[in-house]
Amino acid sequence: MVSLLSEASLQLRRQVLEKEFSRINDRQREAVFTVNGPLLVLAGAGSGKTTVLVNRIANLIRYGSAYQDTASQLSEQDIADMQEYLHHDTPLSEITRSHLAVSPVAPWHILAITFTNKAAGELKQRLANMLGEAGSQVWASTFHSSCARILRQFGDRLDYSTHFTIYDSDDSKRLMKNCLKELGVDEKILSCKVVLNEISRAKDTLTTPKAYQQAAGDDNRTATIARAYQMYQQHLKEADAMDFDDLISCTVQLLQENPDVLEHFQKKFRYIMVDEYQDTDHAQYVLIKLLAGTDGNLCVVGDDDQSIYKFRGATIENILSFEKTFPTAKTIRLEQNYRSTQTILNAANAVISNNKERKGKTLWTKNPVGSKIQTHTAINEQDEADYIGKQILEGVADGRKFSDYAILYRMNTQSSALEKNFVKSGIPYRIIGGLRFYERKEIRDMIAYLSVINNASDEMRLRRIINQPKRSIGDKTLAAASQIADQLGESVFYVIDHANEFEPLKRTAPKLLQFAHIMRGFMDMNESGSHTLKELYDKVLEDTNYIASLGNPANLEVQDRISNLRQLESNIQQYEEENGELASLDGFLQEVSLMTDIDNYDDKADTVVMMTMHSAKGLEFPVVFLPGFEDGIFPGVQAIYSPEQLEEERRLAYVAITRAREQLYILNAQSRMIFGSTNRNRPSRFLQEIPEELMEHTAARSWKQPKPGTALPVSSKEVREAAMESALHFGAPQSAQAHKALQFRPGDQVEHRAFGKGMVLSVTPMGNDHLLEIAFESKGTKRIMANFAHLKRA
DNA sequence: TAGGATTTAGTTTTT
DNA sequence: CTAAATCCTA
Numbered sequence: 001m002v003s004l005l006s007e008a009s010l011q012l013r014r015q016v017l018e019k020e021f022s023r024i025n026d027r028q029r030e031a032v033f034t035v036n037g038p039l040l041v042l043a044g045a046g047s048g049k050t051t052v053l054v055n056r057i058a059n060l061i062r063y064g065s066a067y068q069d070t071a072s073q074l075s076e077q078d079i080a081d082m083q084e085y086l087h088h089d090t091p092l093s094e095i096t097r098s099h100l101a102v103s104p105v106a107p108w109h110i111l112a113i114t115f116t117n118k119a120a121g122e123l124k125q126r127l128a129n130m131l132g133e134a135g136s137q138v139w140a141s142t143f144h145s146s147c148a149r150i151l152r153q154f155g156d157r158l159d160y161s162t163h164f165t166i167y168d169s170d171d172s173k174r175l176m177k178n179c180l181k182e183l184g185v186d187e188k189i190l191s192c193k194v195v196l197n198e199i200s201r202a203k204d205t206l207t208t209p210k211a212y213q214q215a216a217g218d219d220n221r222t223a224t225i226a227r228a229y230q231m232y233q234q235h236l237k238e239a240d241a242m243d244f245d246d247l248i249s250c251t252v253q254l255l256q257e258n259p260d261v262l263e264h265f266q267k268k269f270r271y272i273m274v275d276e277y278q279d280t281d282h283a284q285y286v287l288i289k290l291l292a293g294t295d296g297n298l299c300v301v302g303d304d305d306q307s308i309y310k311f312r313g314a315t316i317e318n319i320l321s322f323e324k325t326f327p328t329a330k331t332i333r334l335e336q337n338y339r340s341t342q343t344i345l346n347a348a349n350a351v352i353s354n355n356k357e358r359k360g361k362t363l364w365t366k367n368p369v370g371s372k373i374q375t376h377t378a379i380n381e382q383d384e385a386d387y388i389g390k391q392i393l394e395g396v397a398d399g400r401k402f403s404d405y406a407i408l409y410r411m412n413t414q415s416s417a418l419e420k421n422f423v424k425s426g427i428p429y430r431i432i433g434g435l436r437f438y439e440r441k442e443i444r445d446m447i448a449y450l451s452v453i454n455n456a457s458d459e460m461r462l463r464r465i466i467n468q469p470k471r472s473i474g475d476k477t478l479a480a481a482s483q484i485a486d487q488l489g490e491s492v493f494y495v496i497d498h499a500n501e502f503e504p505l506k507r508t509a510p511k512l513l514q515f516a517h518i519m520r521g522f523m524d525m526n527e528s529g530s531h532t533l534k535e536l537y538d539k540v541l542e543d544t545n546y547i548a549s550l551g552n553p554a555n556l557e558v559q560d561r562i563s564n565l566r567q568l569e570s571n572i573q574q575y576e577e578e579n580g581e582l583a584s585l586d587g588f589l590q591e592v593s594l595m596t597d598i599d600n601y602d603d604k605a606d607t608v609v610m611m612t613m614h615s616a617k618g619l620e621f622p623v624v625f626l627p628g629f630e631d632g633i634f635p636g637v638q639a640i641y642s643p644e645q646l647e648e649e650r651r652l653a654y655v656a657i658t659r660a661r662e663q664l665y666i667l668n669a670q671s672r673m674i675f676g677s678t679n680r681n682r683p684s685r686f687l688q689e690i691p692e693e694l695m696e697h698t699a700a701r702s703w704k705q706p707k708p709g710t711a712l713p714v715s716s717k718e719v720r721e722a723a724m725e726s727a728l729h730f731g732a733p734q735s736a737q738a739h740k741a742l743q744f745r746p747g748d749q750v751e752h753r754a755f756g757k758g759m760v761l762s763v764t765p766m767g768n769d770h771l772l773e774i775a776f777e778s779k780g781t782k783r784i785m786a787n788f789a790h791l792k793r794a
Numbered sequence: 795t796a797g798g799a800t801t802t803a804g805t806t807t808t809t
Numbered sequence: 810c811t812a813a814a815t816c817c818t819a
Contacts, residue, residue: 114808115808115809116808116809117808117809118808119808142808142809143808143809144808144809145809166809168809169807169809243809244809245809247809248809276808279808308806309806309807309808311805311806311807312806312807312808410805410806411805411806412805412806413804413805413810413811416810416811433807467795470795470796472795472796473795474795474796475795476795593809594809595809596807596808596809612805612806612807613806614805614806614807614808615806615807615808617808618808633805636805636806637805638805639805648806649806652806673810674810675803675804675810675811676810676811677810
């Protein structure tokens with residue numbers, strides 16, 4: 001069998017494996033072939049870390065440790081095969097491939113943890129593309145959903161049911177409000193936001209209510225928080241619910257207290273990979289360490305320069321001290337950037353080099369130098385928005401797509417000036433963050449119905465829906481029911497279901513019973529198992545008369561709500577299609593509770609996208625605008641006098657700058673209205689940290705008189721309605737507005753608010769919209785989406 | 795209890 | 810300035 005010396009065999013195998021992974025660079029390949037023991041990959045922005053993760057997993061599954069191992073079982077046929085492959089590009093035979101492998105790893109022994117569903121989804125997708133069936137068997141998911149999955153299996157050890165509810169931040173807030181009320185704490189002195197934040201930090205550091213109380217000592221404030229913490233946890237338990245932080249800390253507790261469970265998962269996850277390691281908090285660190293166990297086949301990928309969630313408990317220490325925690329750890333730096341131009345990278349490097357607390361790395365690229373960074377000083381935020389809008393329209397006229405553009409700001413409030421301008425100029429846009437899909441009232445209401453159907457002891461959500469739509473059941477009644485429930489040790493739902501048996505509820509009993517009756521109907525329907533989730537959802541909508549309760553369907557806001565409810569319906573349907581036999585109400589609710597709207601961000605739609613710099617992490621765009629580079633905005637006021645916070649802001653600047661592939665615009669305004677008062681801010685210090693020669697500066701000359709007839713919507717309500725109207729054009733091809741586009745034909749004379757008069761040259765259908773090519777009298781030929789253009793016939 | 799009037803608090807937030 | 814939370818009255 002063996003016909004080569006093992007040394008020569010290893011050489012040959014290495015050559016073949018290197019060729020197998022020849023599409024990645026040397027550093028990346030080193031990370032891919034380092035399969036055993038702890039590994040730290042310091043991956044700069046745009047250095048292809050997902051590629052490394054995917055290839056590393058592929059290598060584990062296909063070849064195991066063949067690159068390092070000297071064991072060899074190659075036949076002469078194999079060797080001939082390999083030579084052929086190396087010299088003549090003949091594909092390797094499957095047999096040779098299998099002979100090459102040295103202790104290959106089964107996909108189910110691999111755990112890959114990310115922070116966002118989007119990142120997990122991307123990873124899964126790329127694994128499936130590369131490895132097919134085997135790729136889908138890798139456990140790739142977020143911290144939170146991995147933990148939820150573990151807890152559903154072993155939650156009984158912690159006295160939780162297997163269908164516990166996951167509370168989101170809104171639920172937590174409501175619950176904490178109740179706790180503080182119960183404790184008689186004045187929210188003006190100690191707001192529930194502050195308390196929740198404090199508790200979240202406690203959970204991040206694995207501090208139990210008891211330990212927290214002991215640490216509180218004499219301090220009154222802390223002692224109060226300790227009591228609130230205790231009560232909050234108790235209520236969660238009664239509701240069979242966990243908040244986001246509990247998912248992690250309870251999993252840690254489960255593994256620490258149950259050696260058999262720990263062993264089970266240590267055996268299961270023989271290889272662990274963690275993405276965005278710089279964002280892990282202490283609890284997540286402990287969790288990873290527990291799972292990695294003594295084998296320590298742990299590979300973490302991160303970038304200390306992109307740590308921007310310290311305020312949420314992420315501890316940069318985890319990455320800075322990885323080598324100390326795991327003395328045998330190998331560190332690999334990925335510094336070649338594949339995303340941005342040299343100019344953009346130089347700017348990013350220059351800014352971040354002002355930070356003291358960092359491991360230090362310098363990004364470089366083979367990409368072209370690219371155009372200079374455009375800096376622009378606007379007069380105020382409207383002028384700033386105006387400038388951005390103009391640049392986008394010009395770019396689109398030159399052949400760019402709207403989706404090439406992203407605007408990244410420090411605060412969500414900065415979006416409104418942009419929004420107004422874009423509505424005016426007919427620029428299609430989407431805002432990520434702010435009001436999320438799953439935070440909308442109507443969606444939360446329906447989710448609450450489904451939650452109660454799934455878990456009747458969820459009092460919080462029961463309270464949410466019991467009078468929604470209005471059933472004339474008020475606080476008074478609910479408080480009475482809640483008290484009775486406490487005395488009996490039964491759930492509130494039980495009490496409501498038996499309302500006529502309790503004297504204090506006699507008056508409202510018919511209403512309570514009616515509510516209980518319809519809920520029972522839903523619960524029976526769910527338990528019978530003979531209906532789909534979509535049918536259940538439709539039944540809930542119908543029996544509760546929810547849609548009718550929203551009000552006049554002619555109202556745009558009501559229409560928006562209804563379309564959101566339809567969207568939820570199709571999400572449910574999609575979930576059922578994806579999960580087939582395994583689909584369950586429980587499963588859907590869990591998936592939904594861990595979902596955010598970055599996850600719904602689809603890059604296919606051709607619109608400009610706006611979001612905070614934080615949300616943009618991990619994304620990239622050809623052209624990026626960074627408005628509000630002013631001291632006081634970015635860096636924010638709170639950060640200016642704290643060196644630590646300033647460094648975090650600088651990392652955020654680094655993240656923001658490195659989102660751009662080709663062109664970067666940085667803007668500041670001489671004055672800006674913020675929370676109702678006008679501020680004059682100096683240009684951001686970060687701007688001064690970028691070398692002069694990388695930038696080209698312009699400034700607004702004078703305040704232009706708005707032309708008559710170009711009246712803007714004045715209130716944000718009007719803006720929203722106008723935006724909604726535009727949005728409807730997309731969703732409803734049958735609507736009257738959608739036919740507007742069809743009214744335009746080549747040769748039509750039109751007038752655009754920004755470009756003036758022109759003639760339609762061509763009409764191309766695109767999705768539900770139409771792309772118009774228009775020759776303007778003064779501005780040349782532009783391409784514009786009909787539904788967004790607000791064109792008038794001239 | 796519902797709905798309108800008034801007050802008040804507003805970085806960032808992968809889950 | 811704006812949106813949500815709370816207050817107040819019918």
